[in-house]
Amino acid sequence: MSKDDLGTRLSGSLHDHVDRAQTGSVTAYDVQQRAGRIRRTRWIVTVAAAAAVAAVVVPTALFVSSPGGDNSPGPVASSPSPQPTGPIDVTLTTDLQGGHEPYLDWMDPQRAVFSDGTGQPVDRLYPQFVRIGSLFLGVRSDDRGNRFLDIDTDVHSGGKAETRTIVDQVVVSRGGTTAAWTEPDGSVWTAWDGGMRQLEKQPAGVSAVAIIGEDSCADVCTVFYNAPGAGEPGLVTTDGQTERVTPRATSLDDVSSELLVAEQTSYDEGRACSEVYDLRHGKGLWETCDYTLLRFSSDGLHVLAKPSDADGIGPTSITVLSAETGTPVATYRVDDGFIGAQAWEDDGHLLFVRYSYGSGSWDIVRADLRGTVQRAAEAVNASEDRRPYTFGGNQ
Amino acid sequence: MRSTATAGNETGIGVASRSRDADFASYLAAREQALLRTAYALTGNVHDAQDLVQNALAKLYLAWDSVRDCESLDGYVRRIMVNEHTSLWRRAWKRREHTSDDLPEQAVADHLDDGASARLWSFVQTLPRRQRAVVVLRYYEELSEAETADVLGISVGTVKSQTSRALAALRERAPQSLREEER
Numbered sequence: 143m144s145k146d147d148l149g150t151r152l153s154g155s156l157h158d159h160v161d162r163a164q165t166g167s168v169t170a171y172d173v174q175q176r177a178g179r180i181r182r183t184r185w186i187v188t189v190a191a192a193a194a195v196a197a198v199v200v201p202t203a204l205f206v207s208s209p210g211g212d213n214s215p216g217p218v219a220s221s222p223s224p225q226p227t228g229p230i231d232v233t234l235t236t237d238l239q240g241g242h243e244p245y246l247d248w249m250d251p252q253r254a255v256f257s258d259g260t261g262q263p264v265d266r267l268y269p270q271f272v273r274i275g276s277l278f279l280g281v282r283s284d285d286r287g288n289r290f291l292d293i294d295t296d297v298h299s300g301g302k303a304e305t306r307t308i309v310d311q312v313v314v315s316r317g318g319t320t321a322a323w324t325e326p327d328g329s330v331w332t333a334w335d336g337g338m339r340q341l342e343k344q345p346a347g348v349s350a351v352a353i354i355g356e357d358s359c360a361d362v363c364t365v366f367y368n369a370p371g372a373g374e375p376g377l378v379t380t381d382g383q384t385e386r387v388t389p390r391a392t393s394l395d396d397v398s399s400e401l402l403v404a405e406q407t408s409y410d411e412g413r414a415c416s417e418v419y420d421l422r423h424g425k426g427l428w429e430t431c432d433y434t435l436l437r438f439s440s441d442g443l444h445v446l447a448k449p450s451d452a453d454g455i456g457p458t459s460i461t462v463l464s465a466e467t468g469t470p471v472a473t474y475r476v477d478d479g480f481i482g483a484q485a486w487e488d489d490g491h492l493l494f495v496r497y498s499y500g501s502g503s504w505d506i507v508r509a510d511l512r513g514t515v516q517r518a519a520e521a522v523n524a525s526e527d528r529r530p531y532t533f534g535g536n537q
Numbered sequence: 538m539r540s541t542a543t544a545g546n547e548t549g550i551g552v553a554s555r556s557r558d559a560d561f562a563s564y565l566a567a568r569e570q571a572l573l574r575t576a577y578a579l580t581g582n583v584h585d586a587q588d589l590v591q592n593a594l595a596k597l598y599l600a601w602d603s604v605r606d607c608e609s610l611d612g613y614v615r616r617i618m619v620n621e622h623t624s625l626w627r628r629a630w631k632r633r634e635h636t637s638d639d640l641p642e643q644a645v646a647d648h649l650d651d652g653a654s655a656r657l658w659s660f661v662q663t664l665p666r667r668q669r670a671v672v673v674l675r676y677y678e679e680l681s682e683a684e685t686a687d688v689l690g691i692s693v694g695t696v697k698s699q700t701s702r703a704l705a706a707l708r709e710r711a712p713q714s715l716r717e718e719e720r
Contacts, residue, residue, distance in 0.1 A: 151657060158658075167570075168569055173594045276665050336667065
């Protein structure tokens with residue numbers, strides 16, 4: 143079949159089926175309702191930038207007018223210390239029942255398994271990766287600590303592939319539709335399945351932390367970043383706004399879709415203090431020096447945390463805190479090993495890549511917020527510095 | 538003095554908004570079916586096609602004042618639809634998690650051959666979304682390579698390579714009967 147013949151037949155087939163299909167209708171009312179929802183989403187993105195300005199300006203004004211002349215930030219509720227017996231306190235034993243494989247994207251040294259049921263053989267295990275439709279972004283390092291981003295525009299059938307040098311990591315939006323990364327010269331890039339967009343350049347060395355926006359950055363989105371050294375965290379929007387994010391943050395951990403910011407506020411002698419800051423209302427919600435904050439759940443109600451004094455190769459416990467109050471909801475502990483990676487599988491389930499010294503193996507454990515646990519991937523023998531499982535998405 | 542352009546107790550903004558809505562409704566009435574057909578070619582099912590068109594038109598509605606004077610309203614909507622379609626996989630996957638009372642869409646009988654056209658249509662549905670978009674724009678919308686590149690925001694060279702790859706995939710998957718008919 144020649145190319146022209148096939149093209150002619152293809153055109154005929156498309157017209158034959160499409161032109162006679164009953165495609166229904168779309169009403170102006172439906173369109174206007176949808177437009178309203180899109181407008182509200184855009185408002186959230188816009189308010190992130192506006193709220194960041196207010197967050198920096200308003201508290202400063204309040205401190206100046208404080209009768210006592212105390213320029214310290216206003217009181218915030220301290221979260222309780224890690225309790226050995228919180229509402230839920232679970233030890234991840236090694237004799238767990240087997241459950242379904244992870245429902246999110248994940249990877250082992252032989253294959254990438256995607257949440258839509260597809261998969262792909264891989265020739266390397268990426269320590270971090272993001273997949274958006276057919277777009278694949280894999281982060282890897284070399285021996286000197288340089289980070290590279292392998293980009294494949296069509297992971298299923300082999301699209302355009304390129305590699306870029308990046309800073310730290312690639313991040314993805316809550317809906318899993320848009321990714322962002324930064325490059326050593328301060329370039330900020332966003333990508334979605336079908337397009338890329340460069341945002342306004344920031345100081346050299348900044349690293350992406352979170353991205354919020356619509357289905358893509360084609361219209362509007364905001365990228366939050368950390369600065370190297372003593373530099374302040376910031377944000378940059380598609381319309382070029384660049385702002386400091388909150389008054390006290392020394393570094394950002396995550397930003398929820400409800401515009402809560404998990405951030406570190408101080409670090410002293412190996413111990414970090416953190417807070418959750420509400421960008422919409424311009425105030426800190428709570429502070430803790432017992433935990434280091436990690437990632438919000440996709441509904442923004444909870445935030446993962448690890449002990450602030452955790453060191454070594456990985457934490458031996460992970461705690462779920464209420465995003466609004468800082469109260470521990472559940473703690474998951476590993477007695478004979480450590481947790482090498484963790485991720486929200488959905489709003490109510492967590493996945494851990496757990497190493498056990500006793501068996502010298504890694505497995506994946508699923509846990510829910512009620513304390514139910516099961517194994518989600520079989521144990522694989524590997525040394526403690528060779529984690530054989532990676533979750534897709536934000537780390 | 539600034540004109541207040543009132544009609545009765547109606548403000549100028551109200552009149553402008555009504556006029557805007559009327560203009561938009563006219564465009565919708567005129568182009569709705571054509572856009573739905575393009576969306577159907579892209580998605581392969583009516584539900585996703587309607588969702589895609591509704592979303593694209595909503596974005597057009599929000600940008601109406603800035604684009605309605607342009608001649609390329611269709612191009613604007615088409616660009617949104619094609620780019621949105623490539624990021625719809627997650628929603629589509631979520632929908633598969635739910636049961637549906639909808640009956641499967643009825644197959645369209647071939648007028649021109651003995652099922653070969655239907656098979657070709659089925660193969661098109663198996664193409665990766667980017668390639669399917671190129672195929673739809675080139676062979677259904679009958680856009681030139683340059684016009685297709687403009688809609689997709691890619692180079693003409695990429696359009697050529699994606700087209701070539703899509704045709705190669707179709708040729709590979711086409712049943713023997715299709716290939717024999719060409720001899």
